[in-house]
Amino acid sequence: MNWGELVIALRQKVREVRPLIHHITNLVVTNLTANVTLAVGASPVMAYAREEVADMARLARAVVLNMGTLTADEVEAMLLAGRAASAAGIPVIFDPVGAGATPFRTATAQRIIRELHIDILRGNASEIAAVSGFGGQTRGVDAGEISVPAGQMARQVARDLGTVVVVTGATDYISDGERLIAVANGHALLTTVTGTGCSATSVIAAFRAVEADGVTAGAAALAYYGLAAEHAAATSRGPASFQVALLDALYKLEGEDLARGVKIREL
Ligand SMILES: Nc1ncnc2c1ncn2[C@@H]1O[C@H](COP(=O)(O)OP(=O)(O)O)[C@@H](O)[C@H]1O
Ligand SMILES: Cc1ncsc1CCOP(=O)(O)O
Numbered sequence: 001m002n003w004g005e006l007v008i009a010l011r012q013k014v015r016e017v018r019p020l021i022h023h024i025t026n027l028v029v030t031n032l033t034a035n036v037t038l039a040v041g042a043s044p045v046m047a048y049a050r051e052e053v054a055d056m057a058r059l060a061r062a063v064v065l066n067m068g069t070l071t072a073d074e075v076e077a078m079l080l081a082g083r084a085a086s087a088a089g090i091p092v093i094f095d096p097v098g099a100g101a102t103p104f105r106t107a108t109a110q111r112i113i114r115e116l117h118i119d120i121l122r123g124n125a126s127e128i129a130a131v132s133g134f135g136g137q138t139r140g141v142d143a144g145e146i147s148v149p150a151g152q153m154a155r156q157v158a159r160d161l162g163t164v165v166v167v168t169g170a171t172d173y174i175s176d177g178e179r180l181i182a183v184a185n186g187h188a189l190l191t192t193v194t195g196t197g198c199s200a201t202s203v204i205a206a207f208r209a210v211e212a213d214g215v216t217a218g219a220a221a222l223a224y225y226g227l228a229a230e231h232a233a234a235t236s237r238g239p240a241s242f243q244v245a246l247l248d249a250l251y252k253l254e255g256e257d258l259a260r261g262v263k264i265r266e267l
């Protein structure tokens with residue numbers, strides 16, 4: 001199968017399986033990421049109480065942990081959910097939002113990575129640099145400069161942590177420490193709407209729920225998501241109409257339109 005066919009097949013499989021994706025996520029993006037998950041064809045649930053997160057995680061086909069508006073309580077809930085998921089063989093996708101901005105965020109991200117079995121780590125370049133010791137400086141939740149090429153960093157961090165690493169940006173890089181894939185789909189308008197990185201993580205989780213190989217799932221998900229953004233941008237007047245159009249494009253994009261547009265390269 002070529003990449004175009006693979007992306008179509010996985011996008012279709014998400015619709016057929018309608019996997020439940022348990023999110024412990026941040027206050028900013030809760031609604032957007034739930035709607036993105038639905039538009040892709042998966043089923044979102046957001047649940048945070050320590051009393052229920054392990055049970056909810058066990059019901060899901062993938063668990064998203066996103067520390068965007070972290071509190072000490074929420075971190076405990078993430079650890080409970082992550083342990084329960086891994087014990088049941090359910091993949092955990094971690095988005096270390098804002099790692100590198102404050103010591104609490106950096107230390108928490110590193111603790112989650114150390115104490116849980118993370119299946120896919122997805123962040124912007126400075127977040128991944130910060131959690132892995134490359135020394136990234138994150139401006140709030142937005143990417144700052146990093147000192148190494150993002151693809152090289154993705155492969156090195158994946159190797160060091162023994163997990164799939166996804167570094168997003170104008171070009172996205174996905175690696176398991178050996179393979180390195182670049183995805184060139186996307187649109188600059190994605191940087192004008194909050195939660196588009198978190199939404200990318202949700203789409204990756206939906207694809208990972210139906211595809212055991214994290215590199216394949218990550219690359220296919222980001223090509224599909226980035227291409228949906230390109231389609232949405234074509235009919236948008238600015239960030240507000242773009243956000244609405246992105247949901248529509250994610251919902252509609254399939255078949256030949258999808259196969260023709262994906263820009264995935266194995267490096
Ligand atoms: N300059 C850009 N041009 C095109 N796509 C981009 C650009 N910057 C980021 N993206 C895309 O936006 C999404 C969010 O990535 P990113 O901005 O790195 O995450 P975050 O919002 O967590 O910082 C990804 O799908 C990425 O491919
Ligand atoms: C603005 C903001 N502040 C805390 S979490 C958050 C949302 C970040 O979303 P994304 O990383 O997808 O841009």
Ligand SMILES: [Mg+2]
Nearest residue numbers: 097141197198
């Ligand atoms: Mg982010």
